[in-house]
Amino acid sequence: MSQTLLFLIPLLPLSCAVINMLFGMRLPRLIPETLAICGVLGAFLLTILFWGYAEGEGTRAVLGTWLSSGSVDVSFALCFDKLSAPMTLMVTGVATLIHFYAIGYMRDEVDYARFFSLLNLFVFAMLAIILADNLLILFLGWEGVGLCSYGLIGFWYRKRENAKAGTKAFLVTRVGDVFLGIALLWLFALTGTLSITEINAQAEMISPGIVTVLTLLLLVGACGKSAQLPLMTWLADAMAGPTPVSALIHAATMVTAGVYLLCRLFPLVSLSVFGMAAIAGVGAITALYAATCALAQREIKRVLAYSTMSQVGYMFMAVGAGTVSGAMFHLLTHAFFKAVLFMAAGWVIHLAGEENDIFRMGGLAKNGPKELFWIFLAAAVCLAGVPLTGGFFSKDGILLALFTEGTLLYKGYWLIGVFTALLTAFYTFRLVYLVFAGEPRGEGQPHAVPALMRWPLWPLAVLGLAGGLLNLPAMVGGGESLHQWYGKLAGRQVTASHDLEWLLIALATGIVAVGWLLAHLRYRSYREPLDNSVSRFLLAGWQADAVVDRLLVRPFAAMGRFCSAGCDRTLFDGTLEGLVKLSGRWSGLLLQLTTGRLTTYLSAFAWGFLIMLGWFLLKLVNGGGH
Amino acid sequence: MMIPFGHALAFAAALFILGLTCVLARRQIIMILIGVEIMLNAASLVFIAASAYWQQADGQVFVILLMAITAAEVAVALAMVVYLWRRKKTMIADQFNGMRG
Numbered sequence: 001m002s003q004t005l006l007f008l009i010p011l012l013p014l015s016c017a018v019i020n021m022l023f024g025m026r027l028p029r030l031i032p033e034t035l036a037i038c039g040v041l042g043a044f045l046l047t048i049l050f051w052g053y054a055e056g057e058g059t060r061a062v063l064g065t066w067l068s069s070g071s072v073d074v075s076f077a078l079c080f081d082k083l084s085a086p087m088t089l090m091v092t093g094v095a096t097l098i099h100f101y102a103i104g105y106m107r108d109e110v111d112y113a114r115f116f117s118l119l120n121l122f123v124f125a126m127l128a129i130i131l132a133d134n135l136l137i138l139f140l141g142w143e144g145v146g147l148c149s150y151g152l153i154g155f156w157y158r159k160r161e162n163a164k165a166g167t168k169a170f171l172v173t174r175v176g177d178v179f180l181g182i183a184l185l186w187l188f189a190l191t192g193t194l195s196i197t198e199i200n201a202q203a204e205m206i207s208p209g210i211v212t213v214l215t216l217l218l219l220v221g222a223c224g225k226s227a228q229l230p231l232m233t234w235l236a237d238a239m240a241g242p243t244p245v246s247a248l249i250h251a252a253t254m255v256t257a258g259v260y261l262l263c264r265l266f267p268l269v270s271l272s273v274f275g276m277a278a279i280a281g282v283g284a285i286t287a288l289y290a291a292t293c294a295l296a297q298r299e300i301k302r303v304l305a306y307s308t309m310s311q312v313g314y315m316f317m318a319v320g321a322g323t324v325s326g327a328m329f330h331l332l333t334h335a336f337f338k339a340v341l342f343m344a345a346g347w348v349i350h351l352a353g354e355e356n357d358i359f360r361m362g363g364l365a366k367n368g369p370k371e372l373f374w375i376f377l378a379a380a381v382c383l384a385g386v387p388l389t390g391g392f393f394s395k396d397g398i399l400l401a402l403f404t405e406g407t408l409l410y411k412g413y414w415l416i417g418v419f420t421a422l423l424t425a426f427y428t429f430r431l432v433y434l435v436f437a438g439e440p441r442g443e444g445q446p447h448a449v450p451a452l453m454r455w456p457l458w459p460l461a462v463l464g465l466a467g468g469l470l471n472l473p474a475m476v477g478g479g480e481s482l483h484q485w486y487g488k489l490a491g492r493q494v495t496a497s498h499d500l501e502w503l504l505i506a507l508a509t510g511i512v513a514v515g516w517l518l519a520h521l522r523y524r525s526y527r528e529p530l531d532n533s534v535s536r537f538l539l540a541g542w543q544a545d546a547v548v549d550r551l552l553v554r555p556f557a558a559m560g561r562f563c564s565a566g567c568d569r570t571l572f573d574g575t576l577e578g579l580v581k582l583s584g585r586w587s588g589l590l591l592q593l594t595t596g597r598l599t600t601y602l603s604a605f606a607w608g609f610l611i612m613l614g615w616f617l618l619k620l621v622n623g624g625g626h
Numbered sequence: 627m628m629i630p631f632g633h634a635l636a637f638a639a640a641l642f643i644l645g646l647t648c649v650l651a652r653r654q655i656i657m658i659l660i661g662v663e664i665m666l667n668a669a670s671l672v673f674i675a676a677s678a679y680w681q682q683a684d685g686q687v688f689v690i691l692l693m694a695i696t697a698a699e700v701a702v703a704l705a706m707v708v709y710l711w712r713r714k715k716t717m718i719a720d721q722f723n724g725m726r727g
Contacts, residue, residue: 596726598719602658603650 003053003061006078009046009088010127013039017120024113033103036116040099040123044092047085054085060133060197067136071192079133079197083328083489086482087130087260090332094252094339095123097456101343102244104452115155119248122148126253130260135184135194138261142180142225145254146173152249153241162240169234176224176231180261183217186210196264203268211268215275218265219282222258226312228286233544235309236293239301243346246301251308251342252335259315259331263324266491270322277409280320280402284416287313289542291423295430296538298529299356300345303431306541307383308338310420314398317413321401322492325483329471330398332482333390337382337464340457344376347457348435350449355442358431359529363440373436375457382464384428384516385421387509390467395421396508397473400501401494418511425515433523441526475501634675642668654717655710659703666696 016039024032053059058081067074080088099119106115125144132138147170154166188194190210191202203211222228227235238250249255262269262279269275290309297303311334318327351368352361365373382391399421402414471482475498483490529535537543645668648661670689677685707717714721 594726596723598658598722599650599653606646606650 003059003080004063005046006050006053006059006061006080006131007063007076009043009050009092010078010124010131012042012046013120013127014124015039017117017124020113020117020120024117029112032113032116036120037096037099037103039120040092040095043123043127044089044096047088047092050080051085051089053080054082058082058084072188074134074136074194076137077133077195078131080131081489082486083263083324084130086328086332086485088127090335091123091126091130091253094335094460095119095126095248097460098244098248098252098339098343100452101247101346101456102242104450104454105242105244105346107450111155115152115242118148118151118155119245122152122249122254126257129257133196135187135196135199138196138264139181139184142177142257142261145249145257146170146177146225149173149238149249149254152245153238155242155245156240159240165234165237165240169238172231172234173224176221176258179217179224180221183214183221186214186217200265200267203271206268206271208272212272212275215269215272216278218262218269219275219279222261222316223282224258225261226255226258226316227309228258228282228313228316229289232286232290232309233541233548236302236305236541239299239305243301243342243349246305247339247342247346250305251338255308255312256315256331256335259312259319259327262316262319263327263489266319266324266489269319270491276320276322278320280317280410280413283313283316283318283320284413284420285313286310287317287420288416288423289313291420291427293538293541294427295423296529296535298359298539300348300358300361300431300435301342301356303358303427304338304341304345307341307424307427308334310424311338311383313420314395314417317402317417318398320413321398321405321410323397323401323494324489324491325471325480325486326394326397326401326491326494328486329482330391330394332470333382333394333464333467336460336467337379337389337391340375340379340460340464341383343453343457343460344372344379347372347449347453348376350453351447352442353445357442358434360442361435361440362438362442362526363436365436367440368436371454375461376436377432378461378465380428380432382467384425384512385508386512387505388468390464390470392508392512393468393471393473396505397471397494399508400496400504401492403500403504404494404496418507421508422511422515425512426519429516429519430523433519434526437524438526473501628678629675631675631679634678635672638668638671638675641665641671653719655707655719656717658719659700659707663696663700666692 016035020032020035058079061078061080063076063078065073065075099116102115102119106112109115122145125141125148128141128144129138130141132141150166150170152166153169154163157163157166184194187199190206191199193199193202206214220231224231235250235255239246241250269279287310290306290313294303294306294310297306311330315327315330315334318324318330348361348364348368349356351364351372355361382389385392385395399414399417402410402417471480474480483493540546642665645661645664645666648664649658650661652658652661670692673685673689673692677683677689710722711717
């Protein structure tokens with residue numbers, strides 16, 4: 001088998017997307033749906049089939065040249081190595097299940113072709129990010145996921161808020177993309193190549209100061225896509241999109257693209273101590289910020305959105321602490337359980353009669369299907385970090401890496417991480433209690449949902465619960481298999497004495513218990529939500545939107561008004577209109593010459609003749625005897 | 627006895643000025659046309675005189691051509707005068723100011 005066949009992995013979803021775009025609406029509904037499934041399922045099966053290529057150094061495959069001009073040589077190159085292979089498997093696998101769910105979820109939607117083609121296009125763009133061996137191809141995918149995210153958030157664009165949320169996501173992530181673009185061009189200027197493997201190989205030749213600046217640029221780029229501070233305001237509003245979109249793009253895959261980018265360029269990024277501290281710092285602050293916001297949210301999907309932000313913050317902390325395997329471990333487990341949480345939330349909203357507010361739900365454990373309760377609970381305990389679940393092991397690994405990093409700064413990050421874990425446990429169980437406990441408070445009538453909306457949750461929930469097996473720490477008898485698998489790419493080996501590890505595990509367990517206890521005491525029986533200034537502040541996400549509005553949007557609008565009213569309408573239009581008036585007056589003067597009277601013309605003719613005659617006579621006199 | 631060339635030129639110039647004055651001073655279309663004819667005749671006179679002075683026949687040939695053209699011009703011009711009279715019942719040139727800007 002030729003390694004060029006690796007290109008089938010991204011091209012399969014792309015071709016299905018194109019077919020659906022062109023012909024989707026003319027075909028019977030079953031065909032676009034089947035095509036969409038086939039695209040991602042095929043990519044998933046191919047990834048398993050080609051798994052052997054990832055062994056060792058991995059495989060680079062080149063399909064052809066895209067751009068070739070002077071020293072610029074951009075080729076369609078794939079890198080299927082130990083970092084990209086598990087990520088590809090996760091993305092295609094989760095995407096396949098979510099596609100199945102989406103078919104059930106969107107069964108009444110008339111615009112199915114647009115939905116499924118965008119979803120497939122998204123998978124293609126995401127795979128381009130993951131598999132690219134060329135930063136320009138990666139950037140192409142990076143913009144592609146942004147585009148699909150925009151199109152899918154605003155999928156129901158007839159409602160104005162949805163369209164605005166899509167635009168907001170597009171614009172805010174674009175800010176990060178600009179920085180990423182600068183970083184790419186700078187890297188090209190320094191190394192003369194855009195190939196990721198070559199840049200990583202040459203990273204040590206770049207001077208340390210520039211590496212720090214490059215790392216910070218990459219960090220801002222990653223922040224935009226991964227909704228980290230200060231470019232995080234779009235993610236909560238992105239929940240306006242259909243639930244399968246939230247599950248796929250805004251929980252499992254796209255928002256982790258920033259983490260993946262930093263892991264991909266880890267050999268470069270890890271050279272800068274300051275950059276690493278900045279990455280961990282951004283992650284820590286975002287984790288804490290988002291967790292506090294999640295405490296006060298009323299809409300189920302917004303709680304999950306903030307928890308996503310918070311968990312991605314943990315992944316950033318892991319990268320900052322130097323452990324790629326830790327970050328990727330949390331990325332994988334998080335993708336599983338967060339996708340389940342979102343899909344289950346879609347189910348919950350459906351049962352509650354399209355009601356989003358968790359304070360108007362309740363009683364679903366008794367009245368709703370048992371299946372839903374157990375699945376939701378399984379994913380929730382993963383999120384909360386209850387011992388032995390996947391989320392527990394991955395989060396614990398990150399906290400251990402932070403703790404053993406050595407410097408006092410990282411101890412501070414660890415403290416933030418631990419406190420965030422407490423908040424996470426609290427808001428997760430608050431969500432569970434409000435949705436499932438007590439009596440129904442809404443009008444929703446329990447009814448059956450299509451089978452396609454039920455069974456894709458099972459494998460993901462099991463994966464989330466058992467995700468710890470991927471990278472079981474040595475002290476509980478595991479082999480750290482993920483860390484071993486990554487080999488050279490895994491980053492720092494986190495070593496600690498078993499006593500310390502047990503201590504941290506005990507602490508983490510205690511924290512989860514405290515979080516659960518607090519939530520249990522507060523929400524065991526339903527109470528009205530608090531309405532004080534603190535909760536309003538948290539509900540509004542620390543007023544981040546208002547701050548952005550004051551700092552950026554309003555000055556920009558004022559500048560626009562100034563340019564429009566002050567410059568354009570006064571200065572430019574005034575000048576131009578003045579010129580028009582001036583030439584109008586002059587032409588009026590000239591107009592008076594054309595009287596239409598024959599005698600005037602004749603006398604003008606005679607006078608002109610006389611002047612010409614005089615002129616020639618004068619020349620004749622002056623010119624002498626020529 | 628030959629008339630001196632200078633006399634002929636002076637007479638032609640005087641005739642030309644008279645014709646020009648007629649064209650410029652009169653308001654009647656017919657009178658303007660007569661002025662134009664006088665100016666043309668002055669020009670013909672210069673041709674004749676020059677032909678006699680240099681003993682060349684070209685000038686006389688040219689004058690015959692000029693007469694033919696003048697006859698045609700007058701025919702067209704009078705036809706237009708008749709047409710203009712029918713339109714406005716006037717012969718004053720300034721009344722026809724339809725080309726006014």
